[in-house]
Amino acid sequence: MAVWDKRILWAVMLVLTGALGQRVNYPDPVCGIKGSTVTLPCSFNTLKSVKIIRVVWCKNHEICQRETPSVYDSSSNNNNPRYRYLGDKKGNCTLQISDLQKEDNATFHFRMEANDPRASFTGQSGVRVTVDQMEIRSSRDDGEFKRGEEVTLNCTAAICSIHQLEVSWFRDGSALSESGPTLHLSYLTAMDSGNYTCGLKKNKRTLSVPYSLHVEADEEGGGLPLIAGLVVGVLLVLFAVVLVVCIINRMRAAGQDQTAVGWDRGQQHSDNIYSNILLPPAEQQGPSSCGGSQLRVQFTHKKQARPAEEAEEPIYSSVARTG
Incomplete structure (x- = not known):
């Protein structure tokens, strides 16, 4: 009976406070990307004759009683820094959540406590927060490609809409110059192989699960044999030029030697008499x-x-x- 009496008392108090015009105004459901920052705009009305002495935000609890674990409590010095209260004790109850995590996928409630316990009030409807994860969807089912093929990667989320948000792309942790929810890679080479991730601009905490892309080398081993062939060709041309120059120089030297020999023979004949x-x-x-x-x-x-x-x-x- 004691439990039922307590519930009846709470119900009567809620009816009385509602009749007195006290209420909490929550925003529409909020959808946020894991690692991002979301803000829950909030306002409340209270009696002018009372003074608010404590404000509390909790999750997955309709009343936010004193014993209920809270994410923010104005009377506590051990609040989680991820939850920042942007409101006051006069009518603004806005809460900001940074580095959104999976455990934030819940319904948050706000409670105000006055110097008169009868004027304390909790907004029962609360605000629903949904946490989503960035992911990459490819125009191909697998991540295996051949040299010269193309692929389109889309950065998206299963629930939240990111069309109005700025997106950055990364390959093996290094930022790419491309931006936007879509990344198109044409004429793939082995240099395009790697782990691709996407996330909200200037916020690496929102990065998606890596998408592994692998480009197979062609039968000739890619561009390396082509470069080696060009080098060999240039060396052969240089060798041929050097060989021709050597032959010409030898022919000229041979002509000069024959002229000298003829002159020596004439001298020998004159010396024999x-x-x-x-x-x-x-x-x-x-x-x-x-x-x-x-x-x-x-x-x-x-x-x-x-x-x-x-x-x-x-x-x-x-x-x-x-x-």
């Missing part, structure tokens, strides 16, 4: 140049190195005349 003329000593000569004198002319063959086929018979070794 030679020789020393030997006069007899003065004491062996007579008083008259004609009387019994002997003139000897001796030709000495110079020993020059030359080919065997060019060898000639020596031209007389000596000429003798006697008087």
Whole structure:
């Protein structure tokens, strides 16, 4: 009976406070992305003859009694910093929730307590908060692609609408230049492979679950063989140019050598007709140049190195005349 008496008392008090014009004005249901910040606009009316001494926000409880765990209590110094009271004790009861989490998926209620217990009041309707998660939907069922294909990635949420919100894209944690709820990738290459995430701009706490995209290399191994082939081709051209220059230089050198050889041969022929003329000593000569004198002319063959086929018979070794 005691329990029923207590409930009846609470019901009577609620009827009386409603009749006295006390009420809480909640916003429409709020949908927020996990990690984002949402604001619950709120206002209340109370009797002018009473003074509000305590305000409380709780969740999933219709009355927010003193024993009920609260997310904000003006009389407490241990409030969770994620819940910030933006109101006052005169008529504004706005609450802000930052870094929205799954446990915030609940109905929140506001309670005001006056110096006269009969004037204390809780808004029973409350405000419903829905927490959603960002996700990536692909134009393809799987994340396996071939080089040259294309794909469109859409950043969306299952329940909340994000069409009016700014969206950022990331690949392997690095921000991409593209923005907006849609990311289109055309002519895929191996460089496009990675884990893609999306989230609200300037708020990495709202990032979606990663979408893994993998681009298969072609049979030639992608762009690396093409680059290697170009390098080899350039080297072959340079080698051919160097080879041609070497051949031309050798031909010119060979022509100069032939000219020099011809000149040397002419010199050798002139050197082969030679020789020393030997006069007899003065004491062996007579008083008259004609009387019994002997003139000897001796030709000495110079020993020059030359080919065997060019060898000639020596031209007389000596000429003798006697008087």
